Amino acid sequence: MTDRVPYREAIALEPTALATCLAAVTGRLASVDAAPLTSGTVVLTGIGASLYAAVAAAAHMRSRGLRAFALPGTDLYDASIDAADAYIAFSASGRSVEPAKAMEIRPDAATYGIAAVDGSPLSRVVKQMIASQSGVDSGPNTTSYLGSLLTAALLTEKAGTPSGTDWSALPPAVAAVLNDTRKQADKAARLLAGKAAIDCVGSASAYGTAGYTALLIREAARIAAQEWDTLNFLHGPMEPNDADSAVILFGDGREVKLARDLADFGIPSVLVTSHADIEDNDNLVVIPVPRFADGIGDAILQALPAQLLIATLSEEAGLPVCNFRYRQTDTKLAV
Incomplete structure (x- = not known):
């Protein structure tokens, strides 16, 4: 261990x-x-x-x-x-x-x-x-x-x-993203503070990032959260969202328009994307993350600001260390 x-x-x-x-x-x-x-x-x-x-x-x-x-x-x-x-x-x-x-x-x-x-x-x-x-x-x-x-x-x-990816360039890229996104991640945490539920949205490898983020939110900040495939989210799951909930989106495609639409509907939203030309507004915080490599390379970098903003949420909730309240005894095998 x-x-x-x-x-x-x-x-x-x-x-x-x-x-x-x-x-x-x-x-x-x-x-x-x-x-x-x-x-x-x-x-x-x-x-x-x-x-x-x-x-x-x-x-x-x-x-x-x-x-x-x-x-x-x-x-x-x-x-x-x-x-x-x-x-x-x-x-x-x-x-x-x-x-x-x-x-x-x-x-x-x-x-x-x-x-x-x-x-x-x-x-x-x-x-x-x-x-x-x-x-x-x-x-x-x-x-x-x-x-x-x-x-x-x-x-x-x-x-x-x-x-053809140079994976040796990943560790310094991770260090740079952690440094460069910290301010926006804290801003995103302030936008999400006090929300009753948070949806996490992405597609392909970013759908995995959305699931990981939702689980982090549930475990570390004890806020109800759920992952959704981007296009599936359009088919009804977004209906309960309002100003008391929030959405975190990962991606450069349909996620961009969706984030803007959600913000216009009055739904607090965070967009993690490689686009550097999208501006924040009252209901939207944009966290630009540079592209590294399609698939897992980008998924690793996009997970970083999510980790940072959830760290802030957990600390503000008085939970700097995640200790399960309801830990079960039959989920792990003995070493």
């Missing part, structure tokens, strides 16, 4: 954590057989934040020519259903029951595990384990979430069509 530190402290560690992850995973992948991922169907699975990492990673893998889809671990509990030709299980701690069980009941399948450390229960039920070595983490997950995404991206480089 990784050590735990306060949420904002872990955010500051992310550039170093990703640099360590890049070196560790690059070395590990030299001996990983990625052939089972190159043909047929790949299912990526997880639970909690790791499920949203799987959602972002599956979209990224599809963009690189792999047939990949994300499912919750519980959707794989029936071993008689041959859902895929290969499976990738995500678990930050390597101890989550659901993805481990989904792998354990498929002993003959091609299975991979992605976790922060090796030697976890997950490593005992998959054929090939890849540890991100992302190091010190917080509750809710910060460094381990981004480490899982980077690990998936590097695995995709080996299995799919190479993207």
Whole structure:
């Protein structure tokens, strides 16, 4: 298990954590057989934040020519259903029951595990384990979430069509975004303060970011939150929104018009986008984040201002450290 530190402290560690992850995973992948991922169907699975990492990673893998889809671990509990030709299980701690069980009941399948450390229960039920070595983490997950995404991206480089991305440039890019978006993230937190519910919206890999953000809001700030695919959000889910709720959007496409429309309707909104020419207004805070690489590269950078604004929300709620009030006893496997 990784050590735990306060949420904002872990955010500051992310550039170093990703640099360590890049070196560790690059070395590990030299001996990983990625052939089972190159043909047929790949299912990526997880639970909690790791499920949203799987959602972002599956979209990224599809963009690189792999047939990949994300499912919750519980959707794989029936071993008689041959859902895929290969499976990738995500678990930050390597101890989550659901993805481990989904792998354990498929002993003959091609299975991979992605976790922060090796030697976890997950490593005992998959054929090939890849540890991100992302190091010190917080509750809710910060460094381990981004480490899982980077690990998936590097695995995709080996299995799919190479993207040509210089992943060594990611840690300094993360440091720059954390520094450059801090002011707008605090402004966004002030806009969202006191809201009864927050919707989080994005598409493709950004849909995973939306899910991760909604979970962070629920865990760290104890505000009701929900993720939505961008176009799905237009088909009714936005109807309850008003001045007492808010929306966080991630993206450069339909999300831009939607953010402006929501603000005009009087709904407080935050837009995380690569567009640098969109101005704030009374109901809209725009957080420009530069493009890095399609898919996971951009998803990592877009998650950063969300982490920062949620850190502010949690601190203002008197919750600088996330301690679950209703922790359950049957969600983790013993080490």
